[in-house]
Structure formats: C-alpha cells, structure tokens
Amino acid sequence: MALTTWALGPALRLCAAGPVCSWEMLHVAGAGVCGCCGALRPRYKRLVDNIFPEDPEDGLVKTNMEKLTFYALSAPEKLDRIGAYLSERLIRDVSRHRYGYVCIAMEALDQLLMACHCQSINLFVESFLKMVAKLLESEKPNLQILGTNSFVKFANIEEDTPSYHRSYDFFVSRFSEMCHSSHDDLDIRTKIRMSGIKGLQGVVRKTVNDELQANIWDPQHMDKIVPSLLFNLQHVEESESRSPSPLQATEKEKESPTELAERCLRELLGRAAYGNIKNAIKPVLIHLDNHSLWEPKIFATCCFRIIMYSIQPQHSHLVIQQLLGHLDANSKSAATVRAGIVEVLSEAAVIAASGSVGPTVLEVFNTLLRQLRLSIDYALTGSYDCGAGVSTKIIKEHEERMFQEAVIKTIGSFASTLPTYQQSEVMVFIMNKVPLPSTQQSIEAGKAGENRNRLTQIMLLKSLLQVSVGFQCSNMLTALPSVFLDRLLSAALMEDAEIRLFVLEILISFIDRHGNRQKFSTISTISDISVLKLKVDKCSRQDTVFMKKHGQQLYRHIYLICKEESNVQAHYEALYSMLMLISIELANEEVMVDLIRLVLAVQEIAQINEDNLTAYNRCALFALGAAYLNLISQLTTVPTFCQHIHEVIEMRQKEAPYLLPEDVFVERPRLSKSLDRLGPEVFFWQSKISEVLGGSGYNSDRLSTPYVPQLTDEDRLSKRKSIGETISLQVEVESRNSPEREQRAPAEEITYETLKKAIDSVAVEEQERERRRQVVEKFQKAPFEEIAAHCGARATLLQSKLNQIFEITIRPPPSPSGTITAAYGQPQNHSIPVYEMKFPDLCVY
Amino acid sequence: MSMEDYDFLFKIVLIGNAGVGKTCLVRRFTQGLFPPGQGATIGVDFMIKTVEINGEKVKLQIWDTAGQERFRSITQSYYRSANALILTYDITCEESFRCLPEWLREIEQYASNKLTVLGNKIDLADKREVSQQRAAEFSEAQDMYYLETSAKESDNARQNTLENNVSSPLPGEGKSISYLTCCNFN
Ligand SMILES: Nc1nc2c(ncn2[C@@H]2O[C@H](COP(=O)(O)OP(=O)(O)O)[C@@H](O)[C@H]2O)c(=O)[nH]1
C-alpha cells in the first residue's frame, strides 16, 4: 500500500510531461522508478508543499497541483491526510497573515474537492470544513468571503454517503451574522452580506434533503436563516438609491443582497415539506412583528407574495392558517397591525390556488368574523378588554374602521378562491351571524347594544356584499337557499337605510350574472335601449322555478322598500337596477307582467301617498316608474306599449319634468309641491297597459289586477312565519312614530296571550278573503296618523315579548303592513282578527 | 499532530440594553482597543479570541448582540447554543440595570449555565447610578456571577473579564464542547 503511493509520485511527474497516459502506464512506470525520492517527509506533504510557490503572488503552482490531484485520485485513502496537512498549513498562514498562501491553500482544496467526488470525499470534508470555519472566524472580509466561496462550491457537490456527525451550526450562525454586517465601507459591507446569504443558501442546499444531517428546518436554524434573509430583503431602497444609471441598475440588481436574499428565500421555501412550513413561516411573522413591518404593509405583502409563490401549492393553506393564528395572537395589537396582517392574508389568499383555505373553510371565515366583532367592540368601548377596567392603549376609532374594511376585503378575497358551492355555504354562514330582530341571536338591549347590533349588521352585510360580488351562480335556486334569502330580505325591512341599501346591493350582485348592472347605474329614460348593449341569455328553467318560489317575496320587499321615507338616491338607483336585472335575468312573461303590476303599484304609493312621504320620495318613485317602464316597454317590443309609455314621458317632459329621473336624480332636484294636483295624463295607466299588452298576447286579466303585496301560495305553506314578519313590521311602524303620537294601547295588553287569542280566532278561508279586502280598503283610506295611533306602544316589555315570538318564527311580512298594523292596534277587538295568519300548532306552545 | 488550533471552544453571548457597551467590551477584549464612536450593533456581531488558560488553548467565539427590540428574535436564536451568557449593564444607567430581570426572563428558556452579570463603564465612577452592593445582591439572589469593568480603561482588570469568565473550564465532550462554570473575582 505505502509502496504504491510512494511509487506514484514520480509516475505522476512522468505523466505530466507526456501528452498521453493511462493508469496501466502509470503503474508500470511507477514500479520502475521507486527508490528515487529521498525526501524525509511523507510524499503527500511534499506534494502539498510543492503547490505553494516561492512568492505567493505567483499563485498556485498549476503543474504541481495536477500532481497532487493525481496522487489524491490514485490514493483516495490519503485524502484525509492531505486535507489535514493543507488545513494545518492554512491555519498557520492565517495566523501569520500570509494571506496569499491562504488563498492558494483554499484554491487547492477546492480543486481537490471537485476532482474527488467519490465516497472518499467524506474523509476530506472534515478538514475542508475546518479550513472554511477558520477563514470564517477571521475579521478580514476577504478571508470571510474566500471561505464562503469555498463553502458554496462544496455545497453544490452531491455527496453519496451521508455524514452523521457533521454540524453546520457555526456556519449558520456566522453566515447569518455576516448577513447583518455593519462594516463601515459600504462596498465591503455589501460583499460580506452577500457572502452571508450565499453561505446560508449553501447550507440549505447541503442539508435540506439529508435527513441524517442536522435538521436545517429546526427552529434553531430557521430562526437565524429566515430573519437574516428578510433583513437583506428589507433593505431594498438602500441598494437602489446607489445605482444611478439604468444600465448600472440592472447590473447592480443582479448583484444586490436584496435580490440574492429573495432567491435564497424562494429556494428555501420551495424545498420546504409539509412538516417544515411552520418552522419556516414563524420567524417571518416574528420578524415582521419585531421590525414593525405590518404597517406600512408593503414589505409584509412582498414577503408573503414571495412565500406564496415559492412554496409548493399544496401547502399554501398552512401559511394561511398560520397567518390567521397570528391575527388571533395579535387580537390586542394596534388596529394598524391587525389591518396589515389581514391585508397580507387577503393577498395571500388570492395568490394561493383555489382551495387555499384548506379543509377548514368556515374556520377561516369564523376567525375573520370574530376579528370583525372584536374590532367593533374595541371601537365602541374604546378598550381592548370589553367592559372591564382601564386599557392602557388608546384605541383610534378610525383605525378600527380601516381594520374592519380590511377584514371585509379579505373575506371577499377568500371567498373568491372557493368553488361556488362553498361560496354559498360561506354566505349562509355569514348571514346566520347577522343579528336580526327575528332570530334568537342575542339582540342586546340598551343604547350600546343597539349600536353594536347595528354596526355588526352593517359589517356583516358588507362582508356578504363582498362575497356576493365574486359569486357566480348559474343556478340561483341552489345557490341561494330559502333560509338565506329569508334572512337577507328580513334585514331589508329594518328601519336602517344603510342596511336596506346593502341588502339591495347584495341581491343585485346575485341577480346580475352577465355584468349588466353598471348599465343601470344611472336612472334615465333613454329612448333607445340598444345603446346599453345589454347581454341577455334566455331565462333558464331553474331561474323560472326560482322566481316561482321567491318572486312574490322579492316583489313584496321591493314594494315595501319603496315606501321607506329614508330612501335616498342610492336606494332608488338600487331599486331600479334590481327591477331591471330581474327583468333581463329572471323574467319570463309572467314575471314581466308581475313586475309591471308592481311598478304601477309603486306609482300608486307616490300618488296616494298614505305613507306621508316627502315630495322628493314621491317624485323619485314617479321617476323610477317612468324609467323602468321606458326600458321594459322597449324590451317587450310591443309598439303600442312603447307608445303609451313614450306619450306619458313626453307629457311629463312638458308638464311635469319633476316626475322624470333626469330632473329628480340630480344634485339639486327640482321638485314640485303640487303633487296632489297632477292631471291624469302624466300617469301610467294600468287599464291602458293591460289593454295594449293584452293585445299582444300577454295575460291581460292578471295585468289589470292591481298588485297587492300578499302571501303567495308558497308562503302559505309556512304561515307560522308570518307572525314574525307581522311583528317586525309592527315594530317598524311603531318606531317611526314620533313620541307625541304615542298613546293608548298599554304594552301590557299586547301579550303573548292576546296574540294567542287572536290566533285562535282565525276565521275560515272564505271570510278571510272578504275581510282582508275590507281591511286593505280601510287601511288605504285611513289617514296615516290614525293608523299610527293604533300602534303607539313600544315599551320594552312588548319588545321582549315580541322577541320571544321571533324565536319561533322565521321570516318577514306576507301582507300589507297596514292591515296588520290596524289589526294589532286593537288587539282585544276580535271583530278585526288577524286574518291572513293561520298559526300551525307548533307555534302555539 | 492536531488539526485543531485549540483545546476548548466556548461560545459566549453578550446581552443587555443598547448602549451599555457590549461592543466596546468585545473590542477591548479581542483587539485591545476602545473603539471610537461606532454605530449600534445590527443583529449580531462575531469575534473570535483564543486565550491560554492553565496551558490549554481556549478558543472563544463571542457573539455580540444588538440590544434593540427589533432584533430580539435573531439574537434570541443565538442564546440557545451559548456556553456562557453575559448580562451587561451600564453602572451609570439605572435603567439598564433595571432591565436585567427582563433580560433574565428573555433568556430563561435557553440559559442552562450560571449567568454572569457585568457592570460596565466603571471609569465613570462619578456618574454611577447602580451601587456595587446592589448589583452584587441582585446577582447573588439570582445565583449569578457578578463583576464590574470598563471597556475604556481596562487597567484594573488585569485580564479582561471575558477571559476571567472562562478561566476554569470543565472538560467537556471531545475538544469542542465545554462548560463555563467558574469565574474569577479579582
Ligand atoms: N466611558 C465609557 N464609555 C463606554 C464604555 N463602554 C462603552 N462606552 C460608550 O458607550 C456607548 C455604547 O457602546 P457600545 O459598545 O456601542 O454599546 P452596545 O450597544 O452595548 O454595544 C459608546 O458611545 C461607547 O463609547 C466604558 O467602559 N466607559
């Protein structure tokens, strides 16, 4: 053995001289020249010594290096000794500051490493790493960089034998430290930092796939590597400001720590397996916390963009979950911080492939909704611990508001990544969280409770709107389950104008499946519908079924919303859009007829004005009717219909322009006080319309019947629901009364017992119809004050009784509000029973 | 022939509020100088020094950490593998001393060895805010070593405190691991 190695030396020398050589040749030749070397030191040492020139400036002695390489290749068992000796020399040279020789030793090591990637490399690596470590220990930037470069070369070698006891702790620590270099010289600092990043990249490459080695994914390493990379990523401005010319900029960029750090981070994350994601992301979150980087959120967003694009897509939900967890952990942090986290979540959700939310869809939304509620509480109480004690932090309401907006946006982002059926699930989930008077959800009493309820309602409806915007349902029937629609519509009947508007907007989002809604955003009486370039598909069978099932409910709500005095332009615009969208999305002939009837009934609201609406409300309703009929007549393409509508509009232009949208829906509407003295020619006439449309094959019988909001047959199936809506209506009417009008009807009298009595006295079907007609009539004729007087009581006792009843009911008004109001105004009087209510047994407990 | 240039290796981590003089102490110890106005440490700093104690070469890896809160996570990751943790405060700054319990909490989960409390800047005796007695009592109560020094005028500390700190290492596993258990109070 020893003989062979000794013998090989001269052979190598020979070989270097000649142009061709083979191993046989070498061996043969080597055997012959054995005894000729008389050096005292072992051959490998001499070979090593020979690679160092007299003058370090001359660099590595190339020919001798080749000899050393051949020697090492032919006698791999000597590699460890060569390594040890080289390292000994290097350490000595470092301490003697002979840096030229240090570089030469390193170069030799690199070359040996490259040449010998066989199993035996293992023997060599230990001394190699020792030398790298030695260089890294140095204060001299050049040596640090030299060491790093060698390490990087080593890191790119794939070893086939694992090494059990190798530790990279020092390398990770030192490279991370280098990433933070604060060397005075900017250029050197940049170089050291880049070296640090490259070194970390090397460690990652070297260890990431080797389960036997120190686990790079352990927190002890991740907590150094990740923040070091982020620290460099973060200082993008610094390097940018140094590159004036664009050409230089691109060059610089290639060489900037920022860019390098990003690449390294991407590589790291790309290699992260399922179980490692958590350890890799946690330090990111902590770094962003510590460096206050959630606000402004630009950097945080940038980080998570990198993360989401780099990790394997099937892991993205883990990141989302961690962010959600972090949001919860920051529940009591400043609103700006929470907002930052939420915005990042939103971005991340969009990037993540669909299904990013993972297995726990509702959990995600639950967390977001919880945060929303918390924020509402913070803003209301001005304290992080609700109700209790003093809070040290000052809560800024406008910041909470911004946070809430961010949460809502994020809810939308998440929902948009979901398949339709899950979106619909989410909407039901959100809707169920909206506190409504008609449900068992705790409606808190008192001013604060009211306030909280209202804010919660608004925020949740906003969230819902956000979801509905991204919701594409081809099948309304399955997408909007009855329970959902019922709850949503019942929210529309709350007194609150803002809430009402949200409900309308949400419905519009659902109905508009062809992107037509913008075309109806301004109410007008355009003479040619074709300019709108409407996109229309034929109404599908499911849509027809949907309208059969829910049409009456929708009409009734539109009708009732029209009667609200607090409506502003936005409401009328939404009503207009809604009517138009139903007409083009969901309407068959029958629906069309009903819509026309509905709009004519709305005209009557304005005309008769039993609700004591303002001039503006009334003009707006007139204008709304004109605009709708104008478009719908053109859609039917029945010339006589168009003509009638056109005539009325022309007449209004001449006689009463304040009844047209162009005059009403402007900044300063021109209204008229004399709305009660209008001539018949400015109205649309039901008789006329049913005549002209009947002539074109439309159902003129139906057309000539005035629309009266009522229970549909479907509604009848679940009449128990009507009690709920009856009461909510009553509450509504009541609450609109001014206190002076309150009189009579002490609250105690309207008890559950009285209701029960009323229920018991429900008459037979025949009588029922007749009486209904009477009462409708009575109601229509009675002055508002009178009706209002009937329902004066609004004591909390009543409220709580009603709430009790709400619990067993499901949803809102089937009948003209006036009717019920009148009936309830005299609850003891059995001669005016609550006609249209037949209460199933389960209701009367 | 040994490939190593040391018999023992110690990792020492310095912690304490920003401005108490950690970086200066390390410089004084490793380079023998008191650095003129250098900036606050960013993240961590690294220095190496080999000393001979009882004829044995002891290599000290010194990790000097940034005191600022924002680097807390990265500096924390260096506590873990430390053989010795040195809590530094400024004797002329009450606040830096009062923060020590907070630092103790911070390192609680990592510190397995007896800690050292180090009061710096004794050259500014007239500005002293933390008495020796108070610091000694505190350290004793927490079972920590305690000493005072000055990075600026290291005359009274014949050997630097850092070195004292490792004067009697226990033989550890192999060559590279050892413990720091004793401290010389001059
Ligand atoms: N007088 C005096 N000043 C010191 C001493 N040590 C450090 N300083 C000063 O204290 C300031 C902070 O020192 P530095 O080492 O950066 O503190 P670090 O943040 O703990 O690393 C600098 O202005 C130093 O000049 C000392 O022993 N005596």
Ligand SMILES: [Mg+2]
């Ligand atoms: Mg410092």
